[in-house]
Amino acid sequence: MAKSSANICLRFCNEKCYFLTASLRPCVVEPFEANEDNDGLPEKSLNKKLAEFNHERNVGPRFAEVGSFEHEYGxxxxxxxxxxxxxxxxxKRELKMEEKTRSSNGIRSI
Structure with missing residues (x-):
């Protein structure tokens, strides 16, 4: 059940535009893969006294209406x-091929 719900959410978020804050940068949702790379900042490290913080948080999470400016932008x-x-x-593929070509020709890369 949980897997199918996760897949439904994944599909829904990818088909539509889901925004977390006032900025029009939609969430990009991907299947979870366990890794040690922690991007971003923890909530406690944000300065909540800044006007920018309040501006971003004054609009809550939402899906953009199809046809709206938010939806088109997202x-x-x-x-x-x-x-x-x-x-x-x-x-990346091109650089890898170039590196292989160089190494097969005996050319050292810098």
Whole structure:
């Protein structure tokens, strides 16, 4: 049951735009994979007295209505993020192939 609920949430968040704060940066939801990389800051390290903190938190989590500005902006953000990841992977493959070519030709990389 929990796995199917997680898959439903994953699909729903990927098909729509889910925002956590006032900023129009949608959440990117991926299946959980255990790793030791902890990105981000813990809640306790945020300065809650800053105006920016209050501005971001004054709008709660929500799904953008289809056709709204938030939805269009969030969808475009997701497309650009996907394009970035695709280009980054292509660049990594290209660099790896170049490194193999150099090593097979006896050229040392710097």
């Amino acid at each position: 969808t475009r953000w997701k497309q650009l993020l996907e394009l970035f990841k695709t280009k980054q992977e292509a660049l």
